[in-house]
Amino acid sequence: MGFLDIRQATKSYGALKVLHETDISIEEGEFLVLVGPSGCGKSTLLNMIAGLEEVTTGDISIKGRSMTGVRPADRNIAMVFQSYALYPTMNVGQNIAFGLEMHGVPKPEREKAVAEAAELLQIGHLLDRKPGQLSGGQRQRVAMGRALVRDPDVFLFDEPLSNLDAKLRVDMRTEIKKLHQKLRTTIVYVTHDQIEALTLSTRIAVMYGGHVQQLGTPSEIYDHPANMFVAGFMGSPSMNLFPASVAQENGKAVAKVELADRSTVALPFPDHAEMARHAGREIVLGIRPEAITDPDGSDRNSASIHHFDANVEVTEPAGSDTFVVTHMGGKEVTGRFRANVDVRAGRTFKFAVNMDKAVAFDPKSEERISA
Template sequence: MGFLDIKNATKSYGAVKVLHETDISIEEGEFLVLVGPSGCGKSTLLNMIAGLENITTGDIAIKGRSMNGVRPADRNIAMVFQSYALYPNMNVGQNIVFGLEMHGVPKPERDKAMKEVAELLQIEHLLDRKPGQLSGGQRQRVAMGRALVRDPDVFLFDEPLSNLDAKLRVDMRTEIKKLHQKLKTTIVYVTHDQIEALTLSTRIAVMYGGHVQQLGTPKEIYDNPANMFVAGFMGSPSMNLFPATIAVENGRAVARTKLVGGAEATLPFAEGRGFERHEGRDIVLGLRPEAITDRDGADRNSQSVHVVEAHVEVTEPAGSDTFVVTQMGGKEVTGRFRADVDVQAGQSFPFAINMDKAVVFDPETEARIS
């Protein structure tokens, strides 16, 4: 039993089921990120944890105590909203301690707590200002201060960074991570940004269509996506997914796929993965862009780097790397090359493919084949 337990929770609005049976359990101090495209049910789930939405069936428990029917105020949670939701008529200090005031904390303690939090977030100089006089980043800090001051069991973040500009978003992301490492509180964080999910979390729940597609550590999600949706959604540029067929050569499973011009590439899987039993099966092969690179950039620890001559369609220099696009199995495939590799569009070029990292999906069910 975990610190936060979501058991068989569902949510329906009338006949429409927006969240299907969901089971998530996390330990104290974990950073759970709910990630998915809009309308996937992630915010609904967060609001259910907060108690802002009723739970239709199932149960949500914090510290072993069922939260069904418990008011948001009595759940010992704090929430940071996308719009920050600072009370416009109160100054920053009043905003921060409003929750303590409502919970009957005496004034001297409130002031002390306010000072500590303001110091932690470096907003002491803003305490007398009204929210309207603050910049986006400052408002964000105040909203976090308002949550921190309560010392809750669980922090809930609802897309807290999506209203900030790109630069500030990265800074605040680091800051949230630092804060989590320092305070070790349990956090549930909703975002549609997969990079935020990967960088911040200790656990990710990828959601789509009201279902949790996969729950796992960032590494599990990234390396072993449970299905094609997770594979395509997580990671940037996203994982290359292209059709191939499994064959067996010299007792070893290989993936065969078509290159531009009709040539066939044969990509042997790493040994011991057991794909031999799927001989002849049509599959979708998944390879991260960093598993497709130039010969010298390939992972030296890999057991099964395989070089394929392929036609370069486009190169996209991105400063630190150069993304090189070719076609495999009739789909565009992006490889991540080192920036100084001299590769020109229109040429044929050796692509080093790291098959250790290859994942295989069923084209019908889109689920991963192991």
């Protein structure tokens, strides 16, 4: 049993089922991120943990205690909203202390808790200001401070950075990460931003269509996606997915892939014997952009680097990298090249593919094929 247990939890509105049977066990001190596109059920699940939405069937428990019938105020959780939800007529110090005051905490204890949270979040100089006088990042820190002083069992974050500009989102992401490392609090965090999910979490639940598609560590989600949705959703740029077929050549199992000029390239799988069981099978091959690069930029520690020549269709300089687009299996495929490589659109160039990083999917079920 975990610190926070979600067991067979569902949510329906009449005949419409928006969250299907969900099982997640969260240990104390974990940082779980619920990630997925709009309408996938992630905010609904967060609201069910908070008690803002009732569980239709199943159960949610915190520290072994079922939350069925327990009011949000009695769950010892603290929630940070996307909109900050600060009181405009109160100053920062009053906003942070408000929840403690409502729970009857004596003034000296309130003042001490506010001072400690303000120091931790570096907003001590803002305590006398009103929310309207603060930047978006400062308002978010105040909202986090209000949650911190409650000393809750679980922190719930509902897309807290989505209203911030790109640079501030990166800065606040770092602050939240440092805060978790320092306090080791239990956090459930909702976002549609897969970069936030990968950088903040200790575990990720990727959601789509009211189902948890995959639950795992960031590296498990990124390197071993359970299905094509997870593969395509996580990562920026996302994983390349293109048709291929499994064949045997010279005693090795290979992925046969058609290039734009109708020639075929054979990419040997590292696990030859296992993939040989799938010979003759059509698959969807998944390879991340960083595993398709220029030969000198390839992973020198891998024994599964394979080269082929292909036409370059587009180059996209991106500062530290250059993204290079070609065609494989009739699909656009993006590689991540070094910035100083002289690669130009309209020319043939040698590509290097790291097959250690390749993943095979069934084109019908869209599930990953086990080797």
